Amino acid sequence: MPLKTIDALQLAGKRVFIRVDFNVPLDEQGKVTDDARIRAALPTIRFAIAQKAKVILASHLGRPKGKPEDKLKLTLEPAAVRLSELLGQDVILADDCVGDGVVKLARELKEGQVLLLENLRFHPEEEANDEAFCKELAALCDVWINDAFGTAHRAHASTAGMARFVKEKAAGFLIKKEVEYLGKALGTPARPFVALVGGAKVSDKIKVLENLLAKADCVCIGGAMAYTFLAAQEVPVGKSLVEKDKLELARQILDKAKARKVDLLLPVDHVCGDAPKETARRVVVADRAIPADLMGLDIGPKTLDSYRQRILSAGTVFWNGPMGLFEQKPWAEGTFGVARAMAESKAVTVVGGGDSAAAVEQAGLVDKMKHVSTGGGASLEFIEGRELPGVKACED
Amino acid sequence: MARQKFVCGNWKLHKSTAEAAALVKELVDGLGGDARVQVAVAPVFTALPAARAALAGSPIELAAQDVHWEATGAFTGEVSAPLLADVGVKHVIVGHSERRQFFGETDESVRKKVGAVLAAGLRPIVCVGELLAEREAGQTLAVVGRQVRGGLAGLPAEVLAAVTLAYEPVWAIGTGKTASTAQAQEVHAAIRSILRELGGAVADSIRIQYGGSVKPENAAELMSQPDVDGALVGGASLKAKDFLAIVKGALR
Numbered sequence: 229m230p231l232k233t234i235d236a237l238q239l240a241g242k243r244v245f246i247r248v249d250f251n252v253p254l255d256e257q258g259k260v261t262d263d264a265r266i267r268a269a270l271p272t273i274r275f276a277i278a279q280k281a282k283v284i285l286a287s288h289l290g291r292p293k294g295k296p297e298d299k300l301k302l303t304l305e306p307a308a309v310r311l312s313e314l315l316g317q318d319v320i321l322a323d324d325c326v327g328d329g330v331v332k333l334a335r336e337l338k339e340g341q342v343l344l345l346e347n348l349r350f351h352p353e354e355e356a357n358d359e360a361f362c363k364e365l366a367a368l369c370d371v372w373i374n375d376a377f378g379t380a381h382r383a384h385a386s387t388a389g390m391a392r393f394v395k396e397k398a399a400g401f402l403i404k405k406e407v408e409y410l411g412k413a414l415g416t417p418a419r420p421f422v423a424l425v426g427g428a429k430v431s432d433k434i435k436v437l438e439n440l441l442a443k444a445d446c447v448c449i450g451g452a453m454a455y456t457f458l459a460a461q462e463v464p465v466g467k468s469l470v471e472k473d474k475l476e477l478a479r480q481i482l483d484k485a486k487a488r489k490v491d492l493l494l495p496v497d498h499v500c501g502d503a504p505k506e507t508a509r510r511v512v513v514a515d516r517a518i519p520a521d522l523m524g525l526d527i528g529p530k531t532l533d534s535y536r537q538r539i540l541s542a543g544t545v546f547w548n549g550p551m552g553l554f555e556q557k558p559w560a561e562g563t564f565g566v567a568r569a570m571a572e573s574k575a576v577t578v579v580g581g582g583d584s585a586a587a588v589e590q591a592g593l594v595d596k597m598k599h600v601s602t603g604g605g606a607s608l609e610f611i612e613g614r615e616l617p618g619v620k621a622c623e624d
Numbered sequence: 625m626a627r628q629k630f631v632c633g634n635w636k637l638h639k640s641t642a643e644a645a646a647l648v649k650e651l652v653d654g655l656g657g658d659a660r661v662q663v664a665v666a667p668v669f670t671a672l673p674a675a676r677a678a679l680a681g682s683p684i685e686l687a688a689q690d691v692h693w694e695a696t697g698a699f700t701g702e703v704s705a706p707l708l709a710d711v712g713v714k715h716v717i718v719g720h721s722e723r724r725q726f727f728g729e730t731d732e733s734v735r736k737k738v739g740a741v742l743a744a745g746l747r748p749i750v751c752v753g754e755l756l757a758e759r760e761a762g763q764t765l766a767v768v769g770r771q772v773r774g775g776l777a778g779l780p781a782e783v784l785a786a787v788t789l790a791y792e793p794v795w796a797i798g799t800g801k802t803a804s805t806a807q808a809q810e811v812h813a814a815i816r817s818i819l820r821e822l823g824g825a826v827a828d829s830i831r832i833q834y835g836g837s838v839k840p841e842n843a844a845e846l847m848s849q850p851d852v853d854g855a856l857v858g859g860a861s862l863k864a865k866d867f868l869a870i871v872k873g874a875l876r
């Protein structure tokens with residue numbers, strides 16, 4: 229069933245609750261240091277304003293622990309200020325997300341006005357998906373729109389629970405875009421479909437790998453998880469990070485790849501150091517095997533070149549997880565090299581949130597990708613083939 | 625002169641007779657006879673007798689949420705002040721913003737209701753407050769002034785002392801600015817100066833409740849303001865724990 233989106237609804241004069249993801253990084257002074265998430269929500273917000281909706285926005289910010297200082301540190305006020313600048317109109321900030329004050333504000337809202345509710349997670353009921361809290365949120369609005377892909381894998385009150393108490397509901401444009409690109413990449417990919425999977429742990433990506441093996445033509449492995457795969461084939465990996473209890477799992481994945489005739493590529497050379505530090509000695513090891521006194525910290529140049537060739541000749545590329553310890557310069561080349569290859573490729577390039585999205589952002593290549601997901605955890609769960617509660621709630 | 629703080633719970637359209645009795649019982653147990661703060665609850669009409677029975681012997685007083693200005697007659701659907709007195713009501717909320725917005729309440733009907741309440745020996749809680757649009761247009765004091773004058777017009781000074789005002793503010797204005805405690809105090813002070821015009825020295829003994837979104841977290845700070853003499857509590861009055869915490873906040 230195609231996802232119902234906000235443009236399928238009549239919004240004029242209605243109170244439209246839009247769950248957005250304004251979980252933005254703040255500096256010490258409480259200023260927004262990166263407004264990408266706010267900008268990502270603009271198409272939906274602008275559409276609702278243009279349709280003469282009474283717009284009610286809600287988001288979480290950080291992880292409030294119920295301490296009094298949370299109210300000052302984790303207020304959405306900086307996001308309200310930034311949003312107001314981006315929209316060029318006033319944004320009314322409520323002092324809470326439920327209660328009489330908010331009810332009154334929502335009731336008095338005029339067409340085209342924007343009300344931002346205060347941090348949903350000031351109430352533990354949000355994450356607990358408390359029914360009474362769901363009803364309180366639902367009572368504020370006529371229409372529920374979910375446009376927070378970053379929390380779509382969570383069944384919280386605002387991301388899913390309240391939907392059953394609202395008559396009209398749909399997804400926003402951001403969620404639509406996410407589901408379209410991630411769904412297309414997996415459902416009907418232009419072939420060959422090349423997936424790059426990195427990151428530290430095999431255990432984090434096991435479901436993703438399994439699902440990709442069923443769909444991709446080629447899976448390129450990078451990051452520390454590559455050493456567990458090499459170790460599983462009894463290749464010496466020196467001091468590299470290895471999940472000893474996952475060796476059997478890694479062998480099973482290798483067997484599955486073989487059985488399904490998927491090319492599962494592992495690094496054939498490495499950039500190593502004697503410690504995972506910026507100042508460590510950088511050694512390029514031109515072999516699969518890593519000497520006993522070194523640890524692999526990035527894919528080597530030959531590996532990068534072979535992954536690059538795969539990316540350039542692909543029809544679809546999906547990437548999740550860095551190729552090395554890219555936060556430190558000596559071990560960043562593999563990750564940025566992959567990002568550059570994707571930028572050059574004519575393939576449908578999709579970056580699944582989290583660290584790989586951060587790397588693409590750092591490399592200044594966001595515009596060169598077909599899609600960079602805004603949700604790390606959500607995009608992973610989507611790729612795993614799981615149903616996202618925040619997306620499902622838009623469909624019922 | 626020191627005004628005793630007055631906290632009234634407005635239950636709005638919530639609670640059956642059994643639920644009302646249960647909530648009142650929790651409040652009675654929680655308050656334990658402490659009368660330092662004047663406390664009242666306003667259930668729906670149908671739950672008044674049940675609430676009255678449950679609060680017998682405690683300092684908690686009974687309030688009603690609305691009233692008609694005539695005592696008896698051909699006024700189908702209405703309840704009058706003498707009939708409220710008959711079921712033990714002491715206070716009557718008049719002119720709540722929801723009545724003004726949804727049920728056509730005007731300054732004129734508020735004035736008539738206040739007169740009827742006082743004539744029956746009951747005490748009115750007269751609600752005033754601006755709308756968001758009025759706040760944004762800088763009309764707050766003008767609107768509130770009109771409502772106070774309109775609602776209390778023609779009352780002699782000695783009767784005014786029986787009146788409580790409740791200011792229901794707008795909680796947010798413009799970009800990223802939440803209405804502050806200081807803004808609440810500003811309006812409360814303005815209301816008191818209007819009361820002084822109307823009643824002279826008696827203005828200093830009239831309680832002005834904050835009818836905003838009062839919660840356990842902000843109750844103490846709000847009621848520590850010089851002209852905030854209590855609270856008309858909405859949603860938070862439906863939970864005994866929260867309401868009692870707000871009453872406690874009035875003591876600080």
